[in-house]
Amino acid sequence: MKSQHFLNILLGIYIFIFLTYLFGPLLIMSVTAFNSAEFPSITPWECFSWRWFQEGKIAYDGQHLAGLSTDWRLHDGLIKSLIIGLGVVCLSVPIGMAASIVLTQVHSRLRTIFYSVSIMPVLFPGVIIGISTVVLWDRIATIGGEGFLSDIGRNGIFLTILGQTCFISTYCFLIFVARLQRFDQTQEEAALDLGASQTQVFFKILIPYLMPAIASAAVIAFLASFENYNTTVFSILSDQTLTTVIASKVRLGISPAISALALVIIALTLMAAIIYEILRRREDKKKKERQDQLIYEQTKDSRLKKEKTGSFKIPKFIFVIILLIIMGTFGFNQLIKNDLYGNKCVSAAESAKKSNFAEQLKLLQQNADTVDEKSLEGGNLGGNQDYGDIFGDENLFKDFGGFE
Amino acid sequence: MNSFFKKNGPLISTYFIIAIVFWLIFLIIIPQLYMLDLSFRPNLPPLLRGGPDDVHTLVHYKHFIFGSETSNDPYNYVDIGVFLNTIFTAIMVTIINLCFCYPIAFYMAKVAKPNSARLLIVALIIPFWINELLRSFALRILFAGEGVINNILLATGLIDTGINFIALDIALYTGLTYAYILLMIFPLYNAIESLDTNQLEAAKDLGSSTFRTHWRIVIPHAKAGIASGCTMVFMLTAGALATPVVLSSPNTYWFTQLIYQWFNMNDNWSRGSAYSILLLSVSVVFVLLMMRIFKVKIGEIVR
Numbered sequence: 001m002k003s004q005h006f007l008n009i010l011l012g013i014y015i016f017i018f019l020t021y022l023f024g025p026l027l028i029m030s031v032t033a034f035n036s037a038e039f040p041s042i043t044p045w046e047c048f049s050w051r052w053f054q055e056g057k058i059a060y061d062g063q064h065l066a067g068l069s070t071d072w073r074l075h076d077g078l079i080k081s082l083i084i085g086l087g088v089v090c091l092s093v094p095i096g097m098a099a100s101i102v103l104t105q106v107h108s109r110l111r112t113i114f115y116s117v118s119i120m121p122v123l124f125p126g127v128i129i130g131i132s133t134v135v136l137w138d139r140i141a142t143i144g145g146e147g148f149l150s151d152i153g154r155n156g157i158f159l160t161i162l163g164q165t166c167f168i169s170t171y172c173f174l175i176f177v178a179r180l181q182r183f184d185q186t187q188e189e190a191a192l193d194l195g196a197s198q199t200q201v202f203f204k205i206l207i208p209y210l211m212p213a214i215a216s217a218a219v220i221a222f223l224a225s226f227e228n229y230n231t232t233v234f235s236i237l238s239d240q241t242l243t244t245v246i247a248s249k250v251r252l253g254i255s256p257a258i259s260a261l262a263l264v265i266i267a268l269t270l271m272a273a274i275i276y277e278i279l280r281r282r283e284d285k286k287k288k289e290r291q292d293q294l295i296y297e298q299t300k301d302s303r304l305k306k307e308k309t310g311s312f313k314i315p316k317f318i319f320v321i322i323l324l325i326i327m328g329t330f331g332f333n334q335l336i337k338n339d340l341y342g343n344k345c346v347s348a349a350e351s352a353k354k355s356n357f358a359e360q361l362k363l364l365q366q367n368a369d370t371v372d373e374k375s376l377e378g379g380n381l382g383g384n385q386d387y388g389d390i391f392g393d394e395n396l397f398k399d400f401g402g403f404e
Numbered sequence: 405m406n407s408f409f410k411k412n413g414p415l416i417s418t419y420f421i422i423a424i425v426f427w428l429i430f431l432i433i434i435p436q437l438y439m440l441d442l443s444f445r446p447n448l449p450p451l452l453r454g455g456p457d458d459v460h461t462l463v464h465y466k467h468f469i470f471g472s473e474t475s476n477d478p479y480n481y482v483d484i485g486v487f488l489n490t491i492f493t494a495i496m497v498t499i500i501n502l503c504f505c506y507p508i509a510f511y512m513a514k515v516a517k518p519n520s521a522r523l524l525i526v527a528l529i530i531p532f533w534i535n536e537l538l539r540s541f542a543l544r545i546l547f548a549g550e551g552v553i554n555n556i557l558l559a560t561g562l563i564d565t566g567i568n569f570i571a572l573d574i575a576l577y578t579g580l581t582y583a584y585i586l587l588m589i590f591p592l593y594n595a596i597e598s599l600d601t602n603q604l605e606a607a608k609d610l611g612s613s614t615f616r617t618h619w620r621i622v623i624p625h626a627k628a629g630i631a632s633g634c635t636m637v638f639m640l641t642a643g644a645l646a647t648p649v650v651l652s653s654p655n656t657y658w659f660t661q662l663i664y665q666w667f668n669m670n671d672n673w674s675r676g677s678a679y680s681i682l683l684l685s686v687s688v689v690f691v692l693l694m695m696r697i698f699k700v701k702i703g704e705i706v707r
Contacts, residue, residue: 007614008515011507011511011515014507014508015507015508015511018504018508019527021582022528022531022582022585023531025539025542025543025545025546025582026531026534026539026542028542028545028546028552029538029541029542029545032545039548039550094419094423095423095424095426095427097423098419098420098423098424099423099424099427101420102420102424105408105411105412115702116702117428117432117433118428119702120432121431121432123635123639123687123688123691124436124643124684124687125639125640125642125643125660125680125683125684125687126643126645127643127645127660127663127664127680127683128436128439128643128680128683128684129435131439131663131667131676131677131680132435132436132438132439132677132680133431133435135435135438135439135442135673135677136434136435136438136439138673139438162431165427165431166427166431166432166435169427169431197413198411198412198413198416199413199415199416202412202413202416223533227533227534227535227536229535229536229537229645229646230643230644230645230646230660233645233664234664234667234668243535243537243646246535246537246538246541247537247646247649247650250537250540250541250544250649250650251649251650258538258541259541259545261538262534262535262538262541262542265534265535265538266530266534269530269533269534270530272533273526273529273530276526277523277526
């Protein structure tokens with residue numbers, strides 16, 4: 001018995017390590033979104049700031065780092081991702097549903113073949129689905145000559161919808177198959193006996209029964225499409241979706257703006273998960289109440305009857321929220337007290353870095369007189385659209401006067 | 405066919421047939437077959453396609469094995485090396501994931517109370533709805549030259565100079581292990597959960613050790629889950645592109661990156677297709693191997 005206890009403790013430690021491994025990196029990434037330094041990090045903590053959610057910054061060496069709200073490429077990609085996600089949902093949910101219903105109607109050998117082909121796309125690497133879609137449609141576009149076929153065959157959004165539908169339909173298919181396994185076919189027969197047409201049976205019985213599956217398939221399809229990269233990067237051609245924009249950003253250099261984006265996505269996911277959990281608990285509670293009610297009605301004997309307590313219980317999670325708010329306010333106050341938040345801190349850090357940079361520059365100039373100061377200054381000479389109208393903001397450039 | 409129409413009515417039957425033919429034929433089968441065909445054709449400019457030069461050839465597969473004609477090596481060491489390295493790493497990642505996830509899955513299925521198990525499942529799902537790229541990015545922050553891990557190690561005095569995790573590929577391997585771990589946990593969890601707890605107690609009462617109970621009872625019962633998890637993790641790891649893009653060092657290539665290069669940078673679509681076919685055949689071989697080793701049907705692997 002003692003060894004069992006020891007084993008359980010070991011298991012507990014193991015699970016703790018595992019969860020740290022899963023959540024640690026995400027947590028650290030989220031924290032780096034608030035550091036004003038241009039490299040996403042925690043340890044040389046500069047200032048607490050929202051700049052990566054807003055306009056970003058221009059680094060002391062003239063590098064442009066756009067924030068979330070000013071990055072037009074990100075916004076563009078987001079819109080295209082949403083369009084593609086919508087298209088994929090509209091195609092893959094009906095396809096998955098049709099395939100799963102037909103699966104219940106075919107038998108023996110044909111069923112095995114049909115099932116195997118249907119689940120194949122999940123076993124293909126994503127890049128291959130992307131490539132095969134592109135090469136096929138390029139060929140179709142070439143043969144089709146000028147006109148409609150050539151237009152859609154070289155349209156990145158259209159190809160991405162097709163490529164993603166190929167394997168996301170399988171996800172939907174599997175969801176529908178699981179739901180249909182519990183379907184009572186006598187319902188259909190009863191409806192037919194009572195004089196309903198097949199079409200009516202489909203719309204009045206099958207569809208309502210499948211509604212929960214349709215909803216979850218749609219959600220899964222949208223999310224899978226939204227976060228897909230492997231297929232999209234090939235099939236999108238010259239367009240950009242959110243994921244390909246992120247990929248190109250990450251490849252060029254890592255900026256805290258990506259941490260900020262990740263934090264937004266994490267927050268949305270968390271919210272969805274909490275809502276899902278609350279809904280599920282409520283449903284469980286309802287079910288339990290119904291059962292209790294049933295027992296209550298069936299037993300004349302008072303042994304199982306329970307007095308209903310009408311007292312109001314405070315949900316536990318409210319304490320958690322209050323605790324979080326208190327901790328948040330306290331931490332924030334500490335930040336302000338220690339001058340780690342606000343414009344003053346940012347400008348102090350900036351000028352410290354600038355003088356550091358200027359010193360290095362001087363050193364360089366001492367070593368070699370050939371260094372061209374103008375080229376190092378760079379800064380606002382090579383402005384690009386990434387930055388929008390940030391140059392209108394005087395505060396940002398107030399103390400950016402060169403290195404005299 | 406007639407009975408099919410009779411059973412579903414004309415309207416619904418038409419919808420079924422259109423949806424299924426569109427999916428199976430136009431989205432799954434024809435693109436793959438066309439890519440297979442393209443991989444046996446020379447890389448021609450669009451105008452010459454369909455002309456007399458457009459014949460079947462093995463030139464791309466030859467290039468994979470023997471390298472370009474101008475090189476002096478007898479074999480294409482670079483590409484073959486990348487290929488073998490990708491497969492080997494993917495297998496290692498699969499094994500590591502299996503060892504990692506088995507205790508967790510067992511805990512969730514048999515030890516934890518139902519409520520806390522469900523909470524754990526929701527908690528595990530959350531990181532996996534976050535984009536793979538962003539998860540890799542999180543690891544990149546940890547492993548970067550001036551990243552968190554290096555700074556901690558330097559501050560505690562464990563090392564004197566920063567370790568370049570990315571050049572050593574530690575970052576890449578960690579990232580790949582991290583990326584698809586959930587796809588190992590859930591099949592395992594489902595399989596172990598269906599095991600009757602009485603069997604475990606019986607084994608214990610009869611004096612079996614913990615290890616022996618797992619080896620003789622839990623693992624044989626969970627073999628479909630193990631096969632399923634291993635297949636999914638291997639497939640996704642071998643075909644991963646996002647994680648290598650973010651985490652691989654400049655001189656390490658993942659096979660998908662090679663494909664990407666032939667396809668997008670060198671504009672050699674047929675060679676890209678040939679390399680894709682190679683990757684695809686590895687995947688197929690792996691699935692067949694798993695089905696053979698664990699004696700499961702393909703339907704049990706994908707759920």
